[in-house]
Structures are given as structure tokens and as C-alpha cells.
Amino acid sequence: MDEALFGSPPVTVAPGAVHLPGWLSPQTQADLVRRCREWARGPAGMRRHPMPRGGRMSVSMVSLGWHWQPYSYARELPDGTPVQPFPDLLGDLAARAVEAAHGAPHRGDPYDVALVNFYDADARMGMHQDRDERSRAPVVSFSLGDSCVFRFGNTETRNRPYTDVELRGGDLFVFGGPSRMAYHGVPRTRPGSADPGLGLTGRLNITVRASGLQD
Ligand SMILES: O=C(O)CCC(=O)C(=O)O
Numbered sequence: 001m002d003e004a005l006f007g008s009p010p011v012t013v014a015p016g017a018v019h020l021p022g023w024l025s026p027q028t029q030a031d032l033v034r035r036c037r038e039w040a041r042g043p044a045g046m047r048r049h050p051m052p053r054g055g056r057m058s059v060s061m062v063s064l065g066w067h068w069q070p071y072s073y074a075r076e077l078p079d080g081t082p083v084q085p086f087p088d089l090l091g092d093l094a095a096r097a098v099e100a101a102h103g104a105p106h107r108g109d110p111y112d113v114a115l116v117n118f119y120d121a122d123a124r125m126g127m128h129q130d131r132d133e134r135s136r137a138p139v140v141s142f143s144l145g146d147s148c149v150f151r152f153g154n155t156e157t158r159n160r161p162y163t164d165v166e167l168r169g170g171d172l173f174v175f176g177g178p179s180r181m182a183y184h185g186v187p188r189t190r191p192g193s194a195d196p197g198l199g200l201t202g203r204l205n206i207t208v209r210a211s212g213l214q215d
């Protein structure tokens, strides 16, 4: 499998933030969807996390390697269930993704956590920073199924200036370096836009990160 055969040239959205449209082969997309379904099933499967100030996230999530929920990482879920392991497959894919995006191999902290997000037609993600990792290794994001508007902002505020990027199923987005702490979010998805051949209703996003944490 050679992901380089697919997609179009990288687009630099901000320094250190690179969008590679169609980077995942159709076969890898199908394989990832199948695996996401297994991870979602659990134990320690997919759920909508409560927010500290009340309510729940509209996005459903499952964590691998380290369990994340607002706003910290742990090896176990609040009910004591151990988090599912971080799969080598995602570590390998993330390493190839960083090399494709930044033109140099990843030499920093090892990738050891993945958050799998599922968006139904109504789900959104507000502007936030990925700031619970101790490592500043780039965040690697893979999108599957429905397209979305991915709002990529600045490191200072959750407001303008930002760039709205259309992320489609199969796209890769990597943000590191000066963009590692940029605010970003998903104001909307485009229900029904997924490739019908994938058999996925909705949108999946997998972010692979280096926690920089030790037990
Ligand atoms: O769904 C996306 O594209 C972004 C997800 C995200 O920002 C996150 O999981 O922290």
C-alpha cells in the first residue's frame, strides 16, 4: 500500500499546519472504519463525555492508549475499566503522515494515544486547543466518511483570524510546530457526503497524539 499514490499536493494552512487531501487510500479508509467499529464496541468503548459545566459533548468518543475526557488523560475510565491499547497500526500511520506533511521523519516523543471521534449529523466540536498532552509532537488527524468544516485558528484566541478548511473522508491534517497550540473546531459536518462505498453514515475522525505521559 502506498498512500502517496492518492490525493493531491499538501496545502499549508498555517506554519506547521498541513492539509493533505485524499492521503488515505480507499482500502485504508475501509480498514480504519472497520477497526473504529471494533474500538467503539469496547469494553471501554464509545461514549459522549460529560462536560465539567454540565451537558454532554455532542461528539461520541473512544480513546486508545490513554483515556481522555474533559480535561485530562488516565489509564482507566472513571468506572475503572482499563483503556484499550494503542494499536501499532496507528503509530505507523502517524509516522508516515508526519513525514508526508513535514517532509522529515518524526523524531519526538512516541505516538501513544488516539482519540476516535464520531459525528452524527448534529454533532459539532467547539473551538479548543489540544493542550492536555505534555508532548509538543504534532497532532495527526485522519478523517473518514462525511466531509466537515474544520476551523483552524490561531494560538491566542478562539476567535478570528481562522481558516475554514473542508476536510473530506480520506484527508490527513497535521498540526505541529508553531501551530501545535492553535485553537480549532468543527462547526458543522456535511451529512450524506460520504462515499457510499464506505458504508459509513456520519463522520469519523481519528487524532493520533504523543501524550508525553508516563505511568
Ligand atoms: O474532528 C476533527 O476533525 C477534530 C477533532 C479534534 O479537534 C479533537 O479530537 O481534539
Ligand SMILES: [Fe+2]
Residues within 6 Å of the ligand: 128, 129, 130, 184
Ligand atoms: Fe482538537
